[in-house]
Amino acid sequence: MLAFLLHRLLYVTPVAIGVTVVCFLLVHLTPGDPLTAILPADATLELQEQMKAAYGFDKPLPVQYALWFWKVLHGDLGHSIATGRPVLTEVMRAVKNTLILATVATAIGFTFGTLFGFVAGYFRDSWLDKLASFVSVLGVSVPHYWLGMVLVIIFSAQLGWLPPTGAGPDGSGDWRPDAAHLRYLILPAITMSVIPMGVIARTVRALVGDILSQDFVEALRAKGMSEFGVFRHVVTNAAPTALAVMGLQLGYLLGGSILIETVFSWPGSGFLLNAAIFQRDLPLLQGTILVLAMFFVALNLAVDVLQTALDPRIKRG
Amino acid sequence: MTSRKLTVLLAATLLTPVFAALPAQAQGTLRIGMTASDIPLTTGQTDNGGEGMRFMGYTVYDALVDWDLGSADKPSDIRPGLAAAWTVDPADKTRWTFKLRDDLTFHDGSAFDADAVVWNLDKLLDDKAPQYDPRQSAQGRSRVPAIASYRAIDKTTLEIVTKTPDATLLYQLAWIMMSSPGQWEKVGRSWEAFAKTPAGTGPWKLTAFVPRERAEMAPNPAYWNKSRVPKLDRLILIPLPEANARVAALRSGQVDWIEAPAPDAVDLLKKAGFAIVTNAYPHNWTWHLSRVEGSPWNDIRVRKAANLAVDRDGLKELLGGLMIPAQGFFPPGHQWFGNPGFKPTYDPAQAKTLLAEAGFSPAKPLVTKVLISASGSGQMQPLPMNEFIQQTLAEVGIKVEYQVVEWNTMINIWRAGARHPTALGTTAMNYSYFIQDPFTGFIRFSQCNLSPPAGVNWGYYCDPEMDKLLDQIRTTFDKAEQDKVLRRTHEKMVDDALFLMVTHDVNPRAMSAKVKGFVQAQNWFQDFSPITMTK
Numbered sequence: 001m002l003a004f005l006l007h008r009l010l011y012v013t014p015v016a017i018g019v020t021v022v023c024f025l026l027v028h029l030t031p032g033d034p035l036t037a038i039l040p041a042d043a044t045l046e047l048q049e050q051m052k053a054a055y056g057f058d059k060p061l062p063v064q065y066a067l068w069f070w071k072v073l074h075g076d077l078g079h080s081i082a083t084g085r086p087v088l089t090e091v092m093r094a095v096k097n098t099l100i101l102a103t104v105a106t107a108i109g110f111t112f113g114t115l116f117g118f119v120a121g122y123f124r125d126s127w128l129d130k131l132a133s134f135v136s137v138l139g140v141s142v143p144h145y146w147l148g149m150v151l152v153i154i155f156s157a158q159l160g161w162l163p164p165t166g167a168g169p170d171g172s173g174d175w176r177p178d179a180a181h182l183r184y185l186i187l188p189a190i191t192m193s194v195i196p197m198g199v200i201a202r203t204v205r206a207l208v209g210d211i212l213s214q215d216f217v218e219a220l221r222a223k224g225m226s227e228f229g230v231f232r233h234v235v236t237n238a239a240p241t242a243l244a245v246m247g248l249q250l251g252y253l254l255g256g257s258i259l260i261e262t263v264f265s266w267p268g269s270g271f272l273l274n275a276a277i278f279q280r281d282l283p284l285l286q287g288t289i290l291v292l293a294m295f296f297v298a299l300n301l302a303v304d305v306l307q308t309a310l311d312p313r314i315k316r317g
Numbered sequence: 318m319t320s321r322k323l324t325v326l327l328a329a330t331l332l333t334p335v336f337a338a339l340p341a342q343a344q345g346t347l348r349i350g351m352t353a354s355d356i357p358l359t360t361g362q363t364d365n366g367g368e369g370m371r372f373m374g375y376t377v378y379d380a381l382v383d384w385d386l387g388s389a390d391k392p393s394d395i396r397p398g399l400a401a402a403w404t405v406d407p408a409d410k411t412r413w414t415f416k417l418r419d420d421l422t423f424h425d426g427s428a429f430d431a432d433a434v435v436w437n438l439d440k441l442l443d444d445k446a447p448q449y450d451p452r453q454s455a456q457g458r459s460r461v462p463a464i465a466s467y468r469a470i471d472k473t474t475l476e477i478v479t480k481t482p483d484a485t486l487l488y489q490l491a492w493i494m495m496s497s498p499g500q501w502e503k504v505g506r507s508w509e510a511f512a513k514t515p516a517g518t519g520p521w522k523l524t525a526f527v528p529r530e531r532a533e534m535a536p537n538p539a540y541w542n543k544s545r546v547p548k549l550d551r552l553i554l555i556p557l558p559e560a561n562a563r564v565a566a567l568r569s570g571q572v573d574w575i576e577a578p579a580p581d582a583v584d585l586l587k588k589a590g591f592a593i594v595t596n597a598y599p600h601n602w603t604w605h606l607s608r609v610e611g612s613p614w615n616d617i618r619v620r621k622a623a624n625l626a627v628d629r630d631g632l633k634e635l636l637g638g639l640m641i642p643a644q645g646f647f648p649p650g651h652q653w654f655g656n657p658g659f660k661p662t663y664d665p666a667q668a669k670t671l672l673a674e675a676g677f678s679p680a681k682p683l684v685t686k687v688l689i690s691a692s693g694s695g696q697m698q699p700l701p702m703n704e705f706i707q708q709t710l711a712e713v714g715i716k717v718e719y720q721v722v723e724w725n726t727m728i729n730i731w732r733a734g735a736r737h738p739t740a741l742g743t744t745a746m747n748y749s750y751f752i753q754d755p756f757t758g759f760i761r762f763s764q765c766n767l768s769p770p771a772g773v774n775w776g777y778y779c780d781p782e783m784d785k786l787l788d789q790i791r792t793t794f795d796k797a798e799q800d801k802v803l804r805r806t807h808e809k810m811v812d813d814a815l816f817l818m819v820t821h822d823v824n825p826r827a828m829s830a831k832v833k834g835f836v837q838a839q840n841w842f843q844d845f846s847p848i849t850m851t852k
Contacts, residue, residue: 038364038455042761045770047459048732054451082364083355084452084509085528093528149561156569164565165350165557171527265555265562267530275354275529275558280725 008304012297019297020072023289024065027282034282038081055081068286077287082279087287090272095254095291097172098261098268102253104189109196110246113139116197117204117242122231124209132201139198145259148191152263155187162187165265172267188264192257196249203245207238240311247303251296345550345850347832350557350566350575356532359515359523360508361496362441362453366694367751367841368576370492372554375842376534377424378494378517381415381434381475382487386836386844387544389596392651393840395491399429399518400475403487405794410482411465415475421541424516427499431469436498438467448501450508460492462756484794488754520545520846521552531555545846548834552845567591567827573850574828580637580698586827595823596837597641597648599753602697604687604745604817605762607735607776612744613683614776619715620814622671624661626713627819631663632705636698639825643818645811647752648839655804657811661818668713682716688746693724695749697822703747706819734769735776745817746775753841755790755799759806763787763815783809 035051043051052058056067071078077087113136120132156164168174168181175181211217211234220230258270265271269288276285349372357369361378375384383398397403399418406412421429439446441457442464463483468476479486500516501508515523520540525533532554536547555572557563560579566572568589578586583593604623606614613619629642643661647654669678677683689703690696700721707717720741722730730739731748740746752758761772764787765779786806793799811818824837834847 035455038452040366040456040459042732042757042773043455043459044462044772045732047455051451051455083358083528084512090528152562152565156571157565160569162569163571164569165562165571166530166555170525171530173527173530262559263562265557265559265566272529278354278725 004308005305008301012301015297016294019293020069020290021065023286023293024068027285027289028061028064034081034280068283072290077290078283080276080281080284082275082281082284087283090284091269091288091291093172094267094269094272094288095295097167097175097266098254098257098270100175101185101188101192101261101266101268102250102257104185105192105253106196106246106250108189108193109249110200110242112193113197113200114204114242116201118208118235118238120201120205121208121212122234124212129205133205136198136201136205139194139201141198142194144191144194145263147194148188148260148263151187151191167267188260188266191264192253192260196246196253199249200242200245204238204242207241208234211237240307243310244303244307247299247306251299254292254295254299345548346553347549347551347574347845347848347850348553348555348572350555350563350572352558352560352563352576353556354558355529355556356526356554358452358456359512359526359532360450360453361437361494361515361517362450362457363494364452364456371842373532374494375519376521376552376845377515377519377523378496379519380491380493380495381417382491384491384838384840384842386838386840386842389836389838391839392597392599392648393838394652395487398491399434399495400490405484410792410794411479413477413479413486414470415477417473417475418541419473421518422539423497423499423518424522424537425497425500425503427497427516429495429497429518430472431475432472433495433498434475435467435469437493437495438464440496441493447506448498452508457493461486461489463489481791482794483791484799485755485760485791488756491754520547524551529556545844547846548849549845564827567829570829573832574826576826578825578827580639580825583637583639583825583827590830591827592830592832593825593827594835594837595639595825596839597650597821598824598839598841599647599651599751599758600695600749600822600824600841601643601646601648601752601816601818602640602695602702602749602820602822603643603646603747604819605731605748605775606778606816607740607744607746608778609735609776612735612776613685614744616675617814618671618675619677619683620817621659622668622675622713623710623715623817624659624814625664625668625671626710626715627661627706627817628663628709629820631709632702632820635701635705639823640697641821641823643820645807646816646818647758647807648821651839652800653758653803653807655808657808659812659814661811661814665709665713672714677714679712679714682711682714684716684718685745686718686720686741686743688720688722688727688730688740688743690724690727690747691721693727693749695751695822696724696747697749697820699747702819706817731775732769732773734774737769748775749822751841755803759790759803759810760787763806763810778815780813 034057039051056064080087080090116132116136120129123129152164155162163184167184217230220233258274261268261270262274269292273288276288351368351372353365353368357363357365357373359373363369363374379399381398381400382395385393385396400415401418402416404414417431423429440448440450441454443449463479463486464477465480466478470476495518497516501511504510504514513526520537521534522537523532524535534552538546540546557566563575564578564582567575587593608615633640633642641648645654645657690699703719710717720743733739761767762774763778763783765784767774768777789802790799793802831851833849833851
């Protein structure tokens with residue numbers, strides 16, 4: 001296992017360096033001035049040049065990259081231009097919030113997705129299958145930001161049951177899983193869970209159908225195994241793929257929640273990215289993208305390892 | 318915490334009193350949903366434009382010269398702030414002496430005196446000073462272009478010398494917020510630490526601060542201006558950049574007040590019992606016309622024709638009444654409005670006559686390209702509004718093609734000037750202006766030597782007669798006389814139809830019926846001190 005882990009880690013290094021290059025270039029090649037956010041609109045050219053020099057934007061791009069990469073290697077993602085706060089602090093605070101949201105959303109999505117998937121796959125072509133399939137197709141088809149707005153209108157604006165924005169009564173600073181904070185989590189988490197739920201349900205349905213048609217299931221039944229026993233075998237065989245899909249979905253949710261976090265003003269990485277993009281806050285943008293990309297890479301690695309643990313054939317392959 | 322535990326807790330939450338109504342806040346707490354995406358810079362010189370100064374500038378801090386925000390009925394003007402009085406040396410009009418209020422302290426208990434003012438000016442203007450802060454300097458330096466030097470004469474006397482005689486210095490100083498040198502020393506000479514526990518002299522003290530989420534303020538009972546000691550127990554600021562999220566937060570009772578509600582939500586909010594508060598303020602929404610060689614706007618007949626072709630009342634209807642139709646460059650009733658001869662009313666027949674004189678007609682239209690943005694601070698609803706204008710101009714013989722750019726790109730093009738290749742050959746740009754003082758309201762886009770890159774006279778407008786008026790503004794030290802010159806300057810701007818004058822925003826904010834006592838000043842900044850909350 002250790003050799004396998006080292007082997008995979010070796011693969012991760014060039015990916016990580018590639019990510020830093022791509023995210024640096026993407027951010028710097030987009031139009032717009034990084035200093036727009038901090039300078040009054042009618043700042044003189046002299047002041048603009050002075051600020052450019054102060055922030056190092058007057059240097060050639062490769063030099064800027066080298067300087068940034070060197071700092072990144074030492075764990076320093078720089079300071080936000082707009083706020084002056086360390087990027088690492090900003091990003092980690094936001095990632096923590098997104099992780100809370102994404103984990104709960106994935107848990108909801110995984111629970112209901114696998115439930116619907118197994119039901120649909122096990123009772124193929126029955127009304128249960130049709131109902132579960134309908135719900136899962138709806139999950140992947142409905143634009144989640146739209147669903148978020150609808151939920152806010154119903155449960156916040158009309159009924160006044162749940163708060164529509166924020167992460168807690170006093171912000172996310174001292175977030176803990178108590179009722180006061182979880183109330184803020186319900187609407188965004190449900191909104192966010194619909195896509196993973198749909199994706200997982202459809203994957204599991206196909207998987208279960210495929211497994212049920214395999215010879216070993218027939219052999220198990222022929223040997224007189226109870227239907228519950230057969231079900232357990234189906235679950236064991238479907239689990240690695242379902243887990244892999246869940247891991248990927250969690251990865252997507254970690255980076256791809258800009259719309260939902262904006263609708264709910266959830267102070268996560270998507271909200272932060274949104275602010276960084278609109279303010280052209282390059283260090284913050286680079287830092288956030290880099291951290292998210294690294295999370296994605298780490299998550300893939302974790303899923304690989306978990307899959308290997310669950311199904312040793314993968315390791316042999 | 319495992320996912321399972323979280324899920325269980327989530328389920329438990331769903332079944333417990335969660336579905337009860339939202340808990341009411343303690344009496345006397347006002348929660349405001351701002352449009353900014355972050356808490357404005359808390360160290361003194363704020364970011365986030367007018368909103369930053371409104372919520373984090375004039376609340377926690379003071380300037381030597383303040384804006385009088387006590388009246389909704391008349392445009393606000395400057396008045397003594399931390400400086401109780403000032404004089405200009407009659408023999409040398411560059412030399413100002415400011416008498417500071419004595420016995421004033423910052424929130425941390427340290428003394429406010431002339432040395433503290435010098436320290437604050439160094440914070441912005443002297444990059445060798447240990448307290449020099451590039452971020453605050455970026456915000457503040459360009460606000461005080463007149464200052465050449467400054468020194469403390471004694472504890473309560475300060476001298477400022479300007480580069481040339483400049484009577485607009487007082488308006489410039491109204492931008493400069495005074496942070497506590499004592500607190501900066503106490504927190505280890507770090508602006509990052511100071512940002513978490515700032516200290517000014519203002520009516521509010523910052524008591525809690527979660528970046529990007531929330532700022533809490535408590536009254537400063539020892540505030541020097543007793544009429545501005547806050548009546549509330551707490552003021553909470555929440556950044557909610559998304560307009561629909563602000564409306565939802567207000568409707569659900571999560572906040573009591575929101576800035577700039579989405580226009581299409583205004584009726585809904587009114588029906589639900591929320592108050593929509595509006596007032597005139599020094600903002601305008603114009604087309605800034607290019608005056609470079611070959612621009613069709615060099616012909617005054619074309620400029621006047623365009624101004625007569627805009628159906629401003631129709632536009633007002635489009636915006637649900639949330640605008641003041643322009644009668645000039647400043648809002649009607651402003652102390653610098655004067656009595657211009659040219660009235661930019663809706664008169665398509667007169668517009669057609671003027672255009673015919675200039676050689677254009679609906680059959681042979683003037684074709685030109687105009688730069689607009691899809692959104693942006695102060696830009697109101699730029700796309701539908703410009704489409705409306707495009708239509709009304711086409712009816713008289715001005716055919717406009719739009720070049721739509723993103724707001725930050727627009728700012729850069731505005732700085733670069735109409736001649737710059739990035740302006741893409743456009744002859745006008747739709748730009749809304751903060752016009753609160755003589756520099757931002759007149760000088761910056763009208764003075765010959767402030768064309769890019771020296772300034773933001775985007776259209777390269779240059780008129781020696783106008784320059785003479787602008788010089789007079791700077792050299793007239795008697796306030797009443799200076800106001801007269803400002804009025805004459807505005808009359809010239811309107812009579813020469815220097816801009817396509819379209820509308821002024823009304824600064825709409827929506828608030829719960831519980832909010833009492835708010836007086837919406839005709840200013841970009843507001844006073845939160847007289848507000849109370851009922852149960």
